[in-house]
Amino acid sequence: MTEPVRVRIAPSPTGFMHIANIKSAMYDWLLARHTGGSFILRIEDTDLTRKVEGAIDVIYESLKWMGLDWDEGPDIGGPYGPYVQSERLSLYHEAADRLIAQGDAYYCYCSSERLEQVRKEQMANKQPPGYDRHCRNLTPEQRAEYKAQGIKPVIRMKIPLEGHVTFSDLIYGDVTFDYSTITDFVMLKSDGYPTYHLANVVDDTAMKITHIIRGDEWISSVPMHLAIYKALGYTPPLYVHHPMLLGPNRAKLSKRHGDVAVLQYREKGYLPEALFNFLALIGWSLDDKTEIMTRQELIDNFSLERISKTGALFNWEKLEWMNGLYIRNLSLDDFMERSIPYLENGLPETVERPLDKDYLKRMLELVQERAKTLAEVPELVKFFYIEESGYEPDLLIGKKMTKEDAVKVLEVSLERLTTLEPFDIDSMENLLRPLAEELGLKAGQLFGTLRVATTGRTAAPPLFQTMEVLGKEVCLDRMETALKKLKS
Secondary structure (H helix, E strand, C coil), X not given: CCCCCEEEECCCCXXXXXXXXXXXXXXXXXHHHHHCCEXXXXXXXXXXXXXXXXXXXHHHHHHHHCCCCCCEECCCECCCCCCEHHHCHHHHHHHHHHHHHHCCEEEECCCHHHHHHHHHHXXXXXXXXCCXXXXXXXXXXXXXXXXXXXXXXXXXXXXXXXXXXXXXXXXXXXXXXXXXXXXXXXXXXXXXXXXXXXXXXXXXXXXXXXXXXXXXXXHHHHHHHHHHHHHHCCCCCEEEEECCEECCCCCECCHHHCCCEHHHHHHCCCCXXXXXXXXXXXXXXXXXXCCCCCHHHHXXXXXXXXXXXXXXXXXXXXXXXXXXXXXXXXXXXXXXXXXXXXXXXXXXXXXXXXXXXXXXXHHHHHHCCCCCCHHHHHHXXXXXXXXXXXXXXXXXXXXXXXXXXXXXXXXXXXXXXXXXXXXXXXXXXXXXXXXXXXXXXXXXXXXXXXHHHHHCCCCCCCHHXXXXXXXXXXXXXXXXXXXXXXXX
């Protein structure tokens, strides 16, 4: 191509932005950034019946969270605005009127009841559903009669009754559809708003869009759009249909398997850069071994030719692994700042707010290696804030230990830790390791009892580091509680 790349994402404010929408937007954005082109945001708000209040703000927030900045859009303008379809109605009416005048489209006065009856009859006769072209060849007198009845018509596109249409897709190559499989679709609804088919053709042409990148479930709509392009004398853009996201059962990704609102991934504690890396490599690859790529590396290496034709499996385990890796690579300060919103919402109300950042930083340093998501952090650090004394006393008794062994561990440890100064990692190491041998136990047995006593858990960060952060007073109090549990 000689002209600059111009790609767009055109979400509808009929709900939330799902992960499949974001994947297409990422490919658009990567192509634009790789080539120095433009990434455009356009809002398709022509379906008035399904419009959701506040959905446009969610679209903005979802794209921004994923780092997908746009060069033109409703909020920042641009040379081809407006970028909201409800503000462009005159353009669609002009195109529809032209198609009517040329004989490429026609008014349809069929009621919803008639259309439903036709559909039922087609199903009963095992025929493919579709409009039966009842109004395609109405006489001027018949149209005048319908108009006199006050019926508001829709406008349908005339699809050839014979032959086929072939187009080239950059991923799938040449694709052919028989016209017999394409119905005379509605372009302009009776409320004066366009359908997806007409609005996209008009807007993509007016905005000089060069590539349409979307999931391959939309490939069947291309013949309809090409009919409009041809009738209006427009040059269609290049089509790029990438494989849809698939769940573990290899069916189209559903809400059950992950096709949920993008911002729900934020709520679950995933990092946007990890999710970006993960999604980019589902259905696209640099080679057969590279799995971790920065945003800039993806921009530098992105090409449409590397998009696969095969279905893209959404693997939750891999996303968790990748997210944990990204978390471990954060600086401690960054990890803390990103964790704070989850801690503010996830820690018990009894924990004093605002959180002490100095104390928080010390404990987060101990759990950063273990966190797979930010949403896990409150549970990982909760014992630093509150005593978790609801555990069963048996947890204090390690393998091949008796109750008496555990009591002895706590009694002697309490006695010696009470006078220990300073209460730091090295001092505890020097005190408690020899104690295990003195009591005839393995170090792991002694440490296991102390871990449960001080944290309420059998698995926690390294014991001495944990005890140092908890502090001497808290550790001694919790060990006293544990001793009472055992003795009672």
